[in-house]
Amino acid sequence: MDIKTAYNDDNYTIHVGHNIYDTLIHDYTKDYKDVYYIIDEYVYELYETKFSQLNHVIKAPRGEAFKHINPVMNTIDSLLDLNIKRNSLIVVIGGGATGDAGALLSSIILRGVDYIHVPTTLLSHDSSVGGKTAINRPHGKNLVGTFYRPKAVIFDLNFLKTLDDEEILSGFGEVIKHAMLNDQITVENLMHQNRRCINIEQLEPFIITGIKTKLRYVTEDETESNVRKALNLGHTLGHALEYEYQLKHGHAVVLGLLFMLYVSNERLNKSFNLQKYVEYFKSVGYDVSYLNELNIPSLIERMSHDKKNNETEKIQFVLLEAFGTPKFDNICIDELTHYLKEFQEII
Secondary structure: OEEEOOOOOOOOEEEEEOOOHHHHHHHHHOOOOOEEEEEEHHHHHHOHHHHOOOOOEEEEOOHHHHOOHHHHHHHHHHHHHOOOOOOOEEEEEEOHHHHHHHHHHHHHHHHOOEEEEEEOOOOHHHHOOOOEOOEEEOOEEEEEOOEOOOOEEEEEHHHHHHOOHHHHHHHHHHHHHHHHHHOHHHHHHHHHHOOOOOOHHHOHHHHHHHHHHHHHHHHHOOOOOOHHHHHHOOHHHHHHHHHHHOOOHHHHHHHHHHHHHHHHHHHHOOOOOHHHHHHHHHHOOOOOHHHHOOOHHHHHHHHOOOOOOOOOOEEEEEEEEEOOEEEEEEEEHHHHHHHHHHHHHHO
């Protein structure tokens, strides 16, 4: 399936399907004199027969190890050593972290070089869409970045066949987030079709729904000044947990979604069946035990650096009035501390 963005200009296509990489990468690269490939080192090992014949390949550190200033600058230096020009093309192949960092360096090298993202993980169905680029800093996740659209996204679902269970669980966190931003029916269908384990073969329609859901927000608010912030559902606490306990991104987001449902019940007088979702996430393999012994002061310190915050001494959360109806709420530190303590007791 081809999903086209709907900006006023400079649009691109997100291609989703099986066995589409070889044909599409040829179509997109044939008109560029020089093409440079930045490939996650682990992905390169898995698909060495596919990538070993390419020219100008730079292997990136695996996963989150790439999302730091030194690896990004080292990669920029390698590209400059290869005499990259502004009219070249960069192809970034890997998961969400590889895409975030690869997109960032594409946006700043020579003040901007065209790039294509080839996501290889379930998680990156989210991060590859929307034009965000980022690296991490000691203060928190994604605090340095730009907005820079790719020329295309080529999401060949065959790459998902080599994902291990942990990576599938991580990606599923973003799938369920998009479902919660869509509607109740999408959430229930997703949970029903993945009752005891996550069935990667049945996720394609939910991946497409997730991409379309994200584009709905991104098209209206590309630079995250307003409604796009809804896409951070589950991420305020999630990012803090990810950094504090070195969790996989999607695992941390799932824990953040549970906390979001609890706070929505408390602050918006909602009646989400929290225990239902706790039991569901546990049944498909998520470890919720991290929630039993939270270092609350440290987590609040990390959340205080969240880029969505716009009020002193308050932390902005995305809550839900209902599935598909997000609401922004600025919560003061004392209240948030109380909610975290109460949340620990009921999980």
